Amino acid sequence: MSLPAAFIDTVEHLIPRERRFDDPLSTLAFGTDASFYRLIPKLVIRVESEDEVRTLLRAAHAQQVAVTFRAAGTSLSGQAVSDSVLLVLGDNWNGRDIRGQGEQIRLQPGVIGAQANAWLAPFGRKIGPDPASINACKIGGIVANNASGMCCGTAQNSYHTLAGMRLLLADGTLLDSEDAESVEAFSASHGELLEQLAELGRQTRANTELAAKIRHKYRLKNTTGLSLNALVDYDAPLDILTHLMVGSEGTLGFISAVTYDTVPDHPHKASALIVFPDVETCCKAVPVLKLQPVSAVELLDRRSLRSVENMQGMPEWVKSLSANACALLIESRAATQTLLHEQLAQIMASIAEFPVEKQVDFSEDPVVYNQLWRIRKDTFPAVGAVRETGTTVIIEDVTFPVEKLAEGVNRLIELFDKHGYDEAILFGHALEGNLHFVFTQGFDSPEQVARYSAFMDDVAHLVAVEYGGSLKAEHGTGRNMAPFVELEWGNDAYQLMWQLKRLLDPQGILNPGVILTDDPQLHLKNLKPLPAADEIVDKCIECGFCEPVCPSKGLTLSPRQRIVMWRDIQAKRRAGIDTTQLERDYQYQGIDTCAATGLCAQRCPVNINTGELVKKLRGEETRHPGTATWLARNFATAMQGTRFMLHVANGARMVLGAPRLASLSASISHASKGRVPQWTPAMPQPVRLPQPPRAIDDSRPRVVYLTACVSRAMGPAAGDEEQVPLIDKTRQLLEKAGYQVVFPDNADNLCCGQPFASKGYKQQADDKRDELLAALLQASRGGLDPIYCDTSPCTLRLVQDLADTRLDIYDPVKFIRTFLVERLAFEPQDKPVAVHVTCSTQHLGESQALIDLVGRCTSQVVIPEGIHCCGFAGDKGFTTPELNAHSLRSLKDAVQYCEEGVSTSRTCEIGLSAHGGIDYRGVVYLVDRVTRPRADL
Known part of the structure; x- marks a missing residue:
């Protein structure tokens, strides 16, 4: 059934075309969240303002159009999918207001949870909720699902740390609980609604049996159903309303801002892993630990420990644990180290009488406690990584009363065995009796669904009947548990939830089927297929953790959506369905606009690099292998050609002027579909290669200087105050530090192969890499001398899977911090410097080192928020400039107070300069300017 014409008319007059999506590719891509359900929306709208949401809700309310809200789409129970209208948060929902030295923070729903904590960190505070998805999930989802986490418990969740809320009801009415005028206007327009809420509260509190049940349910960690505790905890109708919104999963209204009372983020912490001989002993220790100064106690059963025991870096003893072993991962935090040590002694004394099979004592060493927490965090991905292709990973979370935890664990294990889920594992937040269980499930046959x-x-x-627990502890009810809400709560509470739903959403337009449903089989419908697509991505669980770092998200597709679409294309091909149009659309949306930098792999729980799939697909459609081979064999000639083209472009600038050339170039590039690069004022001038110095036998240490092909071709832009090419500046710095600089023979013909690899020409790329490595081995006297590569992407390409252990290859950051810092005296400037950490620098593990190095050079280091990749991606800044522009759309505002920026990739610096409004240069320029040789050396 199509959407009403009147609603569509409102949408078309309100929302620009580029923010409306109704084509098959986009609707399927957005029809996916982290759950195992799939609904294809009829229309997806990217909303950018509260006024837009209000107008859309009014139209939807009038026309009875169902609407679902989507923040990050990391929800696990089907809360963020729709077969009607899906409203997705755009860029402009990232506002924050930090109050009272961080004691409160007001946040818009588009803020990522981890970003909120980054803003609060200087004050020693954080938001209470700490879900495992905090690096990807957004405040809107955190509040709407009442997400908690490992350390949050129940006391610090959104419900209990809520200080204020701004919301829109289903009819589009606005209420800001912190604005007296808004409250007055709402009271005037919706006085009857407020009185009904107050009356429901009075009735609920007067029903002693129901009130007692509600209090019991929320003594546990519980997100099943609507937040009925609002009716017993508060009597003021505004307080009832705002707290009902917490955990309502978009079924009662739209949360446009929330104010949190923040909690302390203690700087001192330590973790220990205690392995008990059996589940009973382990669980008996939990009530004892609950009385101690612990911040987290995580339970891991033997199956979960077994799932990670073979992973790299895991302690060897994990493999030798007994069959019934059960572990507790314990963390304690404190404001001072002295207090922390007192707490650790108290904790260990409290459980000293319990038999222990294996123990890792409390450690404050980040290496040790990070390894312990990795055991816990890798359990879920471990199941995902070994699942059979075509099945999905399901993670459920339930709560047992803590005193019944041991029985609950054993009974769940019995159910795994009964139903044949041999791979299932158990872990969870033991202090709250909250258990997560993970298993794999196929849905492609009636038998599997049954x-x-x-x-x-x-x-x-x-859980619900025998033990009086909660079926959803922290993942939200969603579609998955909606049919079981009445079973858990009973008829009285269930009917009360329906009363609240009808009161606040009388037309039933907000996220129908979520939390409350009349369909007892809803959890078995619209199950998401995960068909085989390619072994590179078949383990994807579509969680969306990758999305915040993807430069093309919001322009075209995210990594998750690329995989969703490629799976669909492959499934349709196998079914004999014509995919011509879909593949044509996917070419630009999925392949051409992917930066293929691999940052997604860093965030992926199962380490999937979607860029590798894209490069493979590019390789399958390469049409000019002969040309690629000729270029590889005649690389020096190609370099001369590049310098000539830059010379021509520079001449055109001088003749036509920069504005006319930029306009003309943009038109030509667009007409040629990117085959002719687009000129911008940040375009480099050609480099005049200096004569390499002759090797001199002296006492100075030697360094082999590998000049990347971009450094040999691309000099500073004409408008840059710094006109010394990177090659000369780098040699100047190295020699200042007392090094003898040596160049490989035939340097202008050398290349790491990255330009070929990014285009899909793998063989030519590997040939150039092997040729370069051989030249470096010779130049470094068999690996005797270190090798300095002036561009981080090339360094990464060379060191990945490097079999020759004789070669020590350094990017600029690692070489400077390893060899030059001790040879130079730094005189830091007092001017702000913007830092861009390239994707390759992140992969090389040098991100913090680059920031620290710039911190040696200036007292003001600026790191723009939310920019993880510049999107220039080698040459895509020339051929697909919209990717670069989209990635850096917030850069100019972030760096407007800086006079310069630094990075470690010449091509990245072109795009950064163009969109940041300041000149970006290699970090060596800054280091050279603020240093002098050490006088004492």
């Missing part, structure tokens, strides 16, 4: 249905029926009866 097995899942029977299992969930047994789980629901076990």
Whole structure:
């Protein structure tokens, strides 16, 4: 059924075309969240303002159009998918207001949870919720799902740390609980609604049996159903309303801002891993630990420990644990180290009488406690990585009363065995009796669906009926548990939830089917297929953790969406369905606009690099292998050609002027579909290669200087105050530090192969890399001398899978911090410098080192928020400039107070300069300017 014409008319007059999506590719791409459900929306709208949401809600309310809100789409229970209208948050929902030295913070719903904590860190504060997805999930989802986490418990979740809220009801009415005028206007327009809420609260509190049940349910960690505790915890109707919105999963209204009371973020912490001989002993220790100064206690059963025991870096002893072993990962935090040590002694004394099979004592060493937490955090991905292609990973979370935790664990294990989920693992937040269980499930046959249905029926009866626990501790009810809400809560509470829903959303337009449903089979419908697509991405669980670092997200597709679409294309091909149009659309959306930098792999729980799939697909469509081979064999000639083209462009600038050339170039580039690069004022001038110095036998240490091809071709832009090419500046710095600089023979013909690899010409890329490595081995006297590469992407290309251990290859950051810092005296400037950490620098593990190095050079280091990749991607800044522009759309505002920026990639610096409004240069320029040789050396 199509959407009403009147609603569509409102949308078309309100929302620009580029923010409306109704084509098959986009609607399928957005029809996916982190759950195992899929609904294809009829229309996706990227909303950028509260006024837009208000107008759309009014139209939807009038025309009875169902609407679902989407923040990051990391929800696990099907809260963020729709077969009607999906409203997705755009860029302009990132506002914040930090109050009272960080004691409160007001946030818009588009702020990523980790970013909020980064803003609060200087004050020693953080928001209370700490979900595992905090690096990807957004405040809107955190509040709407009442997400918690490992250290949050129940006391610090959104419900209990809520200080204020700005919201829109289903009819588009605005209420800001912190604005007296807004409250007065709302009271005038919706006085009857407020009185009904107050009356429901009075009735609920007067029903002693129901009130007692509600208080019991929220003594546990619980997100099943609507937040009925609002009716017993508060009597003021505004407080009831705002707290009902917490955990409402978009079914009662739209949260446009929330104010948190923040919590302390203690700087001192230590972790220990205690392995007990069996589940019973382990669980008996939990109530004891609950009385101690612990911030987290995580339970891991033997299956979960077994799932990670073979991973690199895991302690060897994990493999030798007994079959019934069960572990607790314990963390304690304090404001001072002295207090921390007192707490650790108290904790260990409290459990001294319990038998222990293995123990890793409390450690404050980040290496040790990070390894311990990695055991916990890698359990979920471990199951995902070994699952059979075509199945999905399901993670459920339930709560047992803590005193019944041991029984609950054993009974769940019995259910795994009964239903044949041999791979299932158990872990969880033991202090709250909150257990997560992870298993794999296929949905491509009636038998598999029936097995899942029977299992969930047994789980629901076990947890909700036998033990009086909660079926959803922190992941939200969603579609998955909606059919079981009445089973858990009973008829009175369930009918009360429906009363609240009808009161606040009388037309039933907000996220129908989520939390409350009349369909007992809803959790078995619209199950998401995960068909085989390519072994590179088949382990993807579509969680969306990759999305915040993707430069093309919001322009075209994110990594998650690229995989979703490629899976669909492959499934349709196998079914004999014509995919011509879909593949044509995917060419630009999925392939041409992918930067292929691999940052997604760093965020992916199962280490999937979607860029590798894209490069593989590019390789399959390469049409000019002969030309690529000729260029590889005649690289010096190609370099001369590049310098000549830059010379021509520079001449055109001088003749036509920069504005006319930029306009003309943009038109030509667009007409040629990117085959002719687009000129900008940041375009480099050609480099005149200096004569390499003759090697001199002296007492200075030698360094082999590998000049990247971009450094040999691209000098500073004409408008840059700094006109010394990178090659000369680098040699100047190295010699200042007392090094003898040596160049490989035939340097202008050398290349790491990156330009060929990015275009899909793998063989030519590998040939150039091997040729370069051989030249470097010779130049370094068999690996005796260190090798300095002036561009981080080339360094990464060379050191990845480097088999020759004789070669020590350094990027600028690592070489400077390893060899030059001790040979130079730094005289830092007092001017702000913007730092761009390239994707390759992040992969090389030198991100913080670059920031620290710039910190030696200036007292004001500026790191723009939210820019993880510049999107220039080698030459895409020339051929697909919209990717670069989209990636850096917020850069100019972030660096407007800086006079310069630094990075470690010449091509990245072109795009950064063009969109930042300041000159970006290699970090060596800054280091050279603020240093002099050490007088004492």
